[in-house]
Amino acid sequence: MYEARGYAAQSSSSPLEPFTFARRELRDNDLLIEVLYCGVCHSDLHTARGEWDGTVYENGTLFPAVPGHEIVGRVKAVGTDVSTMKVGDLVAVGTMVDSCRTCAHCQMGLEQFCEKGATWTYNAPDRISGENTFGGYSNLIVVRQEFALRVSHPEAQLAAVAPLLCAGITMWSPLRYWNAGPGKRVGIVGIGGLGHMGIKLAHALGAQVVAFTTSEEKRQDAFALGADEVVLSKSADEMKRQAASLDLIVNSVAVAHDLDPYLSLLSLNGTMALVGVPAQSHPSPSATNLIFGRRSLAGSLVGGIPETQELLDFSAKHGILADIETIPIDQIEAAFTRMQRSDVKYRFVIDMQSLRSPDKA
Known part of the structure; x- marks a missing residue:
């Protein structure tokens, strides 16, 4: 297991606070990614506050909840069957970390509309273990290789790339x-x-x-x-x-x-x-x-993996980035408050250097 550190909401009425938890051992097709930056989305706030219970989330928010689905990071380790990425590669993870991969929609590259339900980056059951997924407000994340995307923007622009993922x-x-x-x-x-x-x-x-x-x-x-x-x-x-x-x-x-x-x-x-x-x-x-x-x-609901890769490549070619304000993770509650009153131009991004990266447990 990998000990991860992040920020989580323990209930819909509690602020996000430091949280230590375990990321799973790598399966054969998994990547271990060190999270460098994570964008702050309104979906994160809706989830943490339980505002989508009974609508977007049929079973409500599962607490503790670690939000974050606009992730840019670096590969730290790979499973034995990984062929598309290697240690040291810059990669991105968006709103999904898995799908059935076999239904008609998945075969069309529309994994967001998976007939058996996409596995969202947070607040969703893992397809194998059933455990709740935890998102990118953390220093580590484990993702199957098919749901990690290549980043070709310069490293100096990575913080502003993160919001492209949602x-x-x-x-x-x-x-x-x-x-x-x-x-x-x-x-x-x-x-x-x-x-x-x-x-x-x-x-x-x-x-x-x-x-x-x-x-x-x-x-x-x-x-x-x-x-x-x-x-x-x-x-x-x-x-x-x-x-x-x-x-x-x-x-x-x-x-x-x-x-x-x-x-x-x-x-x-x-x-x-x-x-x-x-x-x-x-x-x-x-x-x-x-x-x-x-x-x-x-x-319209986000985009599938091929379309998201197309977006990243198009944005790199045309120099398109989000307009951002970077914050340390301990300012996330203040960022939520400002976001609710539209006091940001135009996306907060958490610099994960504000969390220390633990070693493998």
Whole structure:
């Protein structure tokens, strides 16, 4: 076993605090990874606070809970059958650490939609032992080789690569599926951890990017990120000028809100993809907005392993990184508080040098 150190929530009402636990011995196809950086996602907060119990998590949060699924690290050891990675390689781990690998969806490289249920990086049962998975708010993680991704960005950029593993792929997957690119007008709703990556990626794909924000203060930020137009969504006039003009909207807002004003901005056959998961449901949209215009309201869930590797390679080629603020792990509760009030541009990333790496137990 490998003794690992991290931060865990012991209950939905307790803060994240230091936690020592065991990582399993390597199976034949496993990697032992030293975690260098881990991004801080709203999903981490929702899980630690039990806000998704009964919705995303049918059986609730399993405590103690170690969050973290935007992981960049270095391989420390490999199992006997590992052929794709070697000790010393820089690798990344996202929202999944396993799947059945045999169902139709897994065979298509859509492991996030595994028919038998993907094994999430935290708060999920291991497929073999049944033990609860612990995430990247720790100094070590064990992952099967097929769910570790290659990183080709320079080492100096690794902290800013970490958010690509959730925020980045969450936006990349719908942009790719609905063919964002030259000749397409793409709306990005929300300029936060997810939305700022959506603007950068849609711009790099060659789409005409329209960013939507409730904050006038973010208008210039959105232009700097690559938006061609920026709309203050609280302004009826600005919203009206975008009526029936967008081929795709990727809505990253994770708070329940009225979807109808955005649906009316879609052109004929346009689609709005929801990627933010609110603690409470959105109000039901009007059927009229969908019927008159043959518009679609859809959802999208991160991306499979091939698509995530594609994102990492594309981002390295085009110099795309998250805008981040690095923190030591003992500031995670303060980071949660600031994240709730959108007081970060645009993603916190934990520097795991703030934890000492233990030796094998």
